[in-house]
Amino acid sequence: MKRLVILGAGTAGTTLANRLVKRPEWDGWHLTVIDATREHYYQPGFLLLPFGVYRKEDVVRPKRYYLPTSAELIFAEVERIRPDHKRVELADGRKVPYDVLVIATGTDVHPEETPGLQEHEWLRSIHTFYTFDGAVALARALRTFKEGRLVINIVEMPIKCPVAPLEFAFLADWYFTHRGLRDRVEIVYATPLPGAFTRPKASEMLGNLLAERNIKVVSEFNVMEVDPDKRLLRSYDEQEIEYDLLVSIPLHLGAEAIARSEMGDEYNFVPTDRHTLLAKGYDDIFVLGDATDLPASKAGSVAHFQVDVFVENFRRYVDGLELLPLFDGHSNCFIETGYGKGVLIDFNYDVEPLPGMFPLPGVGPMPLLRESRVNHWGKLLFHWVYWNMLLRGHELPIPARMSMAGKEIEEAVS
Amino acid sequence: MTVKTAKTLEELGIQLDAEGFLVNPDDWTPEIAEIIAREEGIELTDRHWEVINFVRTYYEEHGEPPTLRAITKRGGIPTKELYQLFPKGPAKKVARIAGLGKPKGCI
Numbered sequence: 001m002k003r004l005v006i007l008g009a010g011t012a013g014t015t016l017a018n019r020l021v022k023r024p025e026w027d028g029w030h031l032t033v034i035d036a037t038r039e040h041y042y043q044p045g046f047l048l049l050p051f052g053v054y055r056k057e058d059v060v061r062p063k064r065y066y067l068p069t070s071a072e073l074i075f076a077e078v079e080r081i082r083p084d085h086k087r088v089e090l091a092d093g094r095k096v097p098y099d100v101l102v103i104a105t106g107t108d109v110h111p112e113e114t115p116g117l118q119e120h121e122w123l124r125s126i127h128t129f130y131t132f133d134g135a136v137a138l139a140r141a142l143r144t145f146k147e148g149r150l151v152i153n154i155v156e157m158p159i160k161c162p163v164a165p166l167e168f169a170f171l172a173d174w175y176f177t178h179r180g181l182r183d184r185v186e187i188v189y190a191t192p193l194p195g196a197f198t199r200p201k202a203s204e205m206l207g208n209l210l211a212e213r214n215i216k217v218v219s220e221f222n223v224m225e226v227d228p229d230k231r232l233l234r235s236y237d238e239q240e241i242e243y244d245l246l247v248s249i250p251l252h253l254g255a256e257a258i259a260r261s262e263m264g265d266e267y268n269f270v271p272t273d274r275h276t277l278l279a280k281g282y283d284d285i286f287v288l289g290d291a292t293d294l295p296a297s298k299a300g301s302v303a304h305f306q307v308d309v310f311v312e313n314f315r316r317y318v319d320g321l322e323l324l325p326l327f328d329g330h331s332n333c334f335i336e337t338g339y340g341k342g343v344l345i346d347f348n349y350d351v352e353p354l355p356g357m358f359p360l361p362g363v364g365p366m367p368l369l370r371e372s373r374v375n376h377w378g379k380l381l382f383h384w385v386y387w388n389m390l391l392r393g394h395e396l397p398i399p400a401r402m403s404m405a406g407k408e409i410e411e412a413v414s
Numbered sequence: 415m416t417v418k419t420a421k422t423l424e425e426l427g428i429q430l431d432a433e434g435f436l437v438n439p440d441d442w443t444p445e446i447a448e449i450i451a452r453e454e455g456i457e458l459t460d461r462h463w464e465v466i467n468f469v470r471t472y473y474e475e476h477g478e479p480p481t482l483r484a485i486t487k488r489g490g491i492p493t494k495e496l497y498q499l500f501p502k503g504p505a506k507k508v509a510r511i512a513g514l515g516k517p518k519g520c521i
């Protein structure tokens with residue numbers, strides 16, 4: 001038996017495990033999945049928890065239920081990868097050999113990296129919705145917030161789901177409007193980016209929407225420290241923003257185990273081939289999901305497309321054929337804009353998010369780069385799709401490679 | 415005014431893309447760095463050059479410009495100082511002055 005070992009049973013690792021064991025070429029392989037923790041979180045739900053849309057039970061389930069029974073499951077922290085010995089060493093001293101290794105250890109937030117953030121006001125006047133505990137605490141804070149300035153701040157890019165902070169701003173507008181408090185709550189969006197989003201076209205569209213909703217954008221704001229007592233953010237170039245309630249999206253780093261293995265860049269992300277997903281410099285280690293250093297969104301949809309690419313190439317790998325450069329950076333995001341509406345964007349390494357219809361050209365039902373109710377339902381439906389189809393490894397009707405069908409090119413954009 | 419009759423990029427026939435980066439990175443010379451820096455309102459000192467040289471060496475080794483974090487962690491230049499040397503978005507500014515493409519950092 002040959003051994004394939006997956007590090008991390010999150011979105012990418014779990015989906016991959018379920019997809020692989022169904023393939024005919026899997027015959028003769030043994031699967032080991034290693035993860036440090038037992039709960040699987042539906043992270044997109046962290047956005048909605050603070051607004052009372054989801055309850056805790058909606059976003060957390062045991063990892064074990066979602067992994068194939070034929071897989072050997074090890075709950076332990078990965079200490080380091082030893083490519084020279086083709087094995088993984090665990091914190092409890094165990095050593096797990098591999099023939100093929102898949103790194104899917106994701107990324108996590110590190111509030112301790114910004115002075116003042118995770119000190120005595122943490123989870124009091126300073127919050128985050130990027131962790132489960134954070135989202136739960138923020139739900140309480142929002143319920144009791146009656147007036148003042150709410151500041152949403154991205155510490156540094158890249159972050160996972162780069163649209164989530166925007167969605168939070170839109171939902172906060174809707175939430176406080178709904179509660180009749182909007183005229184007493186000021187909403188400020190402070191970002192290190194030059195505009196609302198990373199891609200120019202979507203940035204413009206979303207920027208306009210923010211203005212319409214009376215959400216103030218402070219761009220190119222690079223926070224150096226937080227003063228938890230004076231309640232202000234200070235940037236490296238000495239601008240200050242005062243807040244009453246701070247919602248921070250802290251620095252993201254890849255797993256510490258990647259750094260210990262000396263396989264990461266300065267963010268502990270693994271340098272990865274853009275198209276084959278092989279870890280650079282290795283021919284038996286692949287990287288999927290948020291753990292890569294690729295210039296693609298760190299999103300569940302991207303992890304899903306990468307799994308498609310890996311599975312397709314795995315057959316070739318087994319047959320000793322050259323890997324195909326199949327991954328194109330395809331990313332697909334629903335953006336909640338509040339009031340029961342949403343925007344859908346679809347893009348890749350080279351193509352900007354464009355307006356149009358998705359997934360069927362002309363028909364949709366989902367319009368691209370435009371607000372609509374259908375997109376909002378799409379996002380809510382994704383919750384069901386995630387637990388019941390995506391993680392379970394059922395094929396979704398969206399191809400891994402981005403399609404230009406249904407997209408309106410340039411001239412159509414006014 | 416003490417401004418010497420420095421050439422402009424146009425006079426030198428150097429093309430920039432929509433975001434102000436060199437279209438052809440091979441065009442780069444220290445003189446061009448000085449011109450782009452001046453456009454940004456920066457007068458280059460030795461300390462600026464330390465950063466620029468680090469960034470260019472990094473590019474040769476990695477095939478892409480370093481992120482801010484790479485400059486501070488690997489180049490050993492404190493973030494605060496980087497912002498003093500290259501105010502507002504230092505990673506992007508240094509990459510531009512050093513004649514490299516836009517740093518990826520984010521999507």
Ligand SMILES: Cc1cc2nc3c(=O)[nH]c(=O)nc-3n(C[C@H](O)[C@H](O)[C@H](O)COP(=O)(O)OP(=O)(O)OC[C@H]3O[C@@H](n4cnc5c(N)ncnc54)[C@H](O)[C@@H]3O)c2cc1C
Nearest residue numbers: 008010011012036043044078105106161289290299300301
């Ligand atoms: C607030 C929020 C909203 C989001 N919204 C969306 C959305 O709307 N749409 C979308 O597509 N995506 C969204 N995402 C992003 C999406 O959740 C992630 O991109 C996706 O989960 C990445 O999958 P992954 O498998 O790479 O990492 P993860 O799912 O994070 O899994 C990584 C796993 O590795 C394990 N691990 C890490 N280190 C070790 C170690 N040393 N030893 C053992 N195990 C280890 C962890 O325990 C974890 O289980 C959102 C994320 C957040 C935080």
